[in-house]
Amino acid sequence: MKVLVTGAAGFIGFHVASRMLVDGHDVLGYDGVTPYYDVTLKRRRLERLLDSDGFSFSEAMLEDKLALESAATEFEPDVIIHLAAQPGVRYSLEAPEAYVSANLVGTFNLLEIAKQVKPRHLLIASTSSVYGANETTPFRETERTDFPISLYAATKKACEAMTHSYAHLWKVPTTCFRFFTVYGPWGRPDMALFKFVSAILDGEAIDVYGEGQMQRDCTHVDDLVEGVVRLIDTVPREGSPVEDESVTDSLSPVAPWRVVNIAGGKPVGLLDFIEAIEAATGKKARKNLLPMQKGDVTTTFADPSLLKALTGFVPSTPVSKCAQDFIEWYLSEYDAG
Numbered sequence: 651m652k653v654l655v656t657g658a659a660g661f662i663g664f665h666v667a668s669r670m671l672v673d674g675h676d677v678l679g680y681d682g683v684t685p686y687y688d689v690t691l692k693r694r695r696l697e698r699l700l701d702s703d704g705f706s707f708s709e710a711m712l713e714d715k716l717a718l719e720s721a722a723t724e725f726e727p728d729v730i731i732h733l734a735a736q737p738g739v740r741y742s743l744e745a746p747e748a749y750v751s752a753n754l755v756g757t758f759n760l761l762e763i764a765k766q767v768k769p770r771h772l773l774i775a776s777t778s779s780v781y782g783a784n785e786t787t788p789f790r791e792t793e794r795t796d797f798p799i800s801l802y803a804a805t806k807k808a809c810e811a812m813t814h815s816y817a818h819l820w821k822v823p824t825t826c827f828r829f830f831t832v833y834g835p836w837g838r839p840d841m842a843l844f845k846f847v848s849a850i851l852d853g854e855a856i857d858v859y860g861e862g863q864m865q866r867d868c869t870h871v872d873d874l875v876e877g878v879v880r881l882i883d884t885v886p887r888e889g890s891p892v893e894d895e896s897v898t899d900s901l902s903p904v905a906p907w908r909v910v911n912i913a914g915g916k917p918v919g920l921l922d923f924i925e926a927i928e929a930a931t932g933k934k935a936r937k938n939l940l941p942m943q944k945g946d947v948t949t950t951f952a953d954p955s956l957l958k959a960l961t962g963f964v965p966s967t968p969v970s971k972c973a974q975d976f977i978e979w980y981l982s983e984y985d986a987g
């Protein structure tokens with residue numbers, strides 16, 4: 651199979667592309683290697699991928715429609731996995747333009763190209779942040795997501811809607827994943843696990859927002875990749891909802907399109923999460939308890955029933971293992987230079 655992975659220099663894109671290569675597929679990575687965080691880390695992920703014969707790479711922005719078009723039409727992918735985006739809730743308050751550009755214009759360009767190359771399945775990353783101010787937990791795909799509380803969430807919600815219209819008009823079968831907080835080796839420096847580990851190891855205090863009362867449904871990146879891989883072969887078809895009466899499918903009534911949570915449905919409190927890091931590092935954290943930050947939600951909590959009904963799989967790796975695996979990588983590869 652030929653798989654186009656956008657965002658291949660990124661945390662999740664690197665892991666998805668690596669798994670596709672191990673499974674014997676040809677992968678074209680497409681990434682603008684943006685300076686949102688340590689570019690050296692992105693380059694090191696790419697070096698790893700380029701060790702595989704099955705991997706080729708095109709370095710360009712999603713906004714460069716000609717570059718994207720020529721890369722995609724030449725490669726003729728069977729499957730497109732669209733992970734490139736401007737992520738991060740907090741940065742969307744500082745640099746909103748980056749979200750409009752990468753997530754809206756970038757995804758629009760990708761959809762125009764998908765319309766031409768007609769992959770058998772387009773899969774695209776969305777986020778638990780689209781559940782926004784929802785108070786009903788666990789979060790189900792069929793609930794309203796009309797109240798985003800950050801521009802990041804709003805652009806991701808817009809991506810879900812844009813892909814639906816293209817799936818309807820041009821019959822490109824599309825699955826939107828809603829990822830929850832994803833952790834593991836090669837992780838993102840702007841996310842809590844990375845920030846906490848590096849501060850704790852350096853003996854610095856950590857900033858704990860929401861006075862430590864926030865909860866996150868965390869997913870080990872290996873579990874996330876397993877969910878992604880299983881969904882590749884679960885191509886949505888109009889009029890063919892999942893055969894499990896206990897689950898409400900998010901399948902569109904007018905398009906080969908669905909949205910699926912990928913998470914275990916086991917939220918962890920922030921203070922328990924910090925304890926897991928303390929246990930794995932053998933060091934005590936000094937905590938600055940701070941109020942909630944604008945745009946953040948207090949709890950994310952997935953209902954994984956649809957994922958389970960579609961793929962037979964639910965992420966189950968505990969957060970302690972996410973912390974251990976991350977720290978092992980951090981000490982042996984990242985911090986060691």
Ligand SMILES: NC(=O)c1ccc[n+]([C@@H]2O[C@H](COP(=O)([O-])OP(=O)(O)OC[C@H]3O[C@@H](n4cnc5c(N)ncnc54)[C@H](O)[C@@H]3O)[C@@H](O)[C@H]2O)c1
Pocket residue numbers: 656657658659660661662663680681682683684692710711712713732733734735736737738751752753756775776777778828829830831832833838
């Ligand atoms: N990591 C998580 O916990 C999480 C949670 C929810 C959703 N997501 C989503 O999953 C996807 C992957 O996230 P990640 O954690 O790997 O982030 P990441 O920042 O590590 O990876 C994104 C990649 O996209 C590239 N990119 C950004 N803007 C681009 C543009 N305009 N053109 C070309 N390339 C561009 C970056 O260089 C980067 O390598 C994103 O869509 C993100 O919104 C991630």
